[in-house]
Amino acid sequence: MNNTIIKASRNTDSAPKFSLSTQTVAFSHYNYLSGQLPIDPKTNEVVAGDITAQATQCLNNIKTIIESIDHVMNDVVKITIFLKNITDIAAVDAVYANFFQSYLPTRTVIAVSALPMDKALIQVDAIISNGEGTHPQAPCDLIKVAKNTDNAPKNSISTQTVAFSHYNNISAQLPVDPKTGSLVAGGVKEQTGQCLKNIKAILESIDVPFDDIVKINIFLTNIADTDAVNEAYTTFFPDSAIARTVGYTPARTLSAASALPMDALVQIDAVVSYGDGTPPQAVEDRHGIVIKANNTSNAPKSALATQTVAFSHYNHLSAQLPINSESGKLVTGDIAAQATQCLENIKAIVNSINHDMDDVVKINIQLKNIADIDAVDDIYTTFFNSDLPARTVIGVSAIPMDALIQIDAVLSNAEGTPPTL
Incomplete structure (x- = not known):
């Protein structure tokens, strides 16, 4: 490489x-x-x-x-x-x-x-x-390595974890007790805990530490439940003594869902680094490959997430809200101003790790009003000079801080992380 x-x-x-x-x-x-x-x-x-x-x-x-x-x-x-x-x-x-x-x-x-x-x-x-x-x-x-464990809920139409190369993707976990097959009792805090327990059980079944997660995606049916979710979330991250020492948390996106399967209040999926790789890569590579977590003061910081987490040949970025990094507040203005700020925040993060916007491979845009997409698009193309990334756009009922837009990204990382240079 x-x-x-x-x-x-x-x-x-x-x-x-x-x-x-x-x-x-x-x-x-x-x-x-x-x-x-x-x-x-x-x-x-x-x-x-x-x-x-x-x-x-x-x-x-x-x-x-x-x-x-x-x-x-x-x-x-x-x-x-x-x-x-x-x-x-x-x-x-x-x-x-x-x-x-x-x-x-x-x-x-x-x-x-x-x-x-x-x-x-x-x-x-x-x-x-x-x-x-x-x-x-x-x-x-x-070779893809697809696995299920009895210690987490199984689904007849998806696999719990599929590893390929140096990443695992984990199917979205509902707050289902694998012993009963039913939603756990309690509110959103208890449901969040169960989702994360299910993810942890899946990772333990393939001998991968919880702190090898590089990106978490949380879907909530009520954005007002964020504080309760965070209360449960912080009992899982950081997980290990090493992660606690450096204060490591994965990149994160929190999204409003209009509804979730089984009428759940929350659902969580994850992207996981996989130092072992998949065959024919050598297992002994695992403990030498390093996760690189980076924050810059030129973009909004969060105690609950890292702005960008690099592993192997990708960087996963946390969702960016239209927040001015100096004031810590939403920018004033309409959707055009907010879209610009989100993309400026992404650009600041990307530049802080010596990359540019044309290294982005995937962009995910959430809009409070799907009709705003034309205004967003007018700004969007000004941030890219060459081939545009893959993109997914959805309309959501709410965005944190009552913002009009939220954007996250996946970034190519040609230099890799040690020892894959």
Whole structure:
């Protein structure tokens, strides 16, 4: 590995194209796909029909993109499904089974308040394994390692953890007691604790420490529950004596969901560093690979999250709100001012680790009002000089601090982290 690894941004005419995102961006051993709406690429319109037709179109678009880069659906590591109506999940699952049979990727499902294009009922994005790597990496026979444990809730249509190369992705964990299969008793604090216990049980089952988590995504049905969630959260992070000494917390995004499966109040998924790698990488590499957590005073800091956590060939950034780092308050002004501030915060973090915005491979945007997307897009393109990253946009019912927008990102890291230089 070296610092000349090249980002591969690709589009196919056989799937919907957008001027403000790339369908798939590969870097090192992963591909990130933009959120796919139920759009027929021939008409560029949302397909006619119900949720079944729309889910089929979304997954067909993903399959088409994957096949255009000489991959197959079994190379998918993680799927995220955004629904307008959580009760549509049964119909989506019936379609989903046609695309994934023997192997099931990790998965997160949430209901959101709005999606781009009014008639869309569903949006799906994905992360794909990329065994060939990107130039000048030589192709290698990296193997996905998909595992479940009885100590955490099992799901018939997803795998608890899928490792590939130097990362594990963990399926979203609901506050379900694995012994009973039911939601735990209590409120959001107890539910948050159960979600994190489930993640910890999954990690223990594959002999990975809890503090190897580099990114946490928390989905809440009531943003006012944030303080209760944080109270439970801080009993899990930092986890080890070493992490407590340095005050390590992973990057974090907290999102409002309109609804969650099983009427849960909270759901949590995680991205985990994996020093062991997957075969044929050597197990003994594990304890030599270093997580690099960085904060800069040029962007808002949080006691509960690190601005960016690098591991191997990626940096995962915490969600950025439109907060002025000097005042610690939301910027004044409309959506244009707030979008600019979010992107300025991301740029400040990216620059602080000697990267630039064109190293971003994936952007996730949350909007309080989906109609604001045009104003956001006017600003968005001014932050990138070359190929645009993959992108997913959703509308949410609320954002922390009553902001209008929140943005997070995944950044390529060609230099890697020691000893992968």
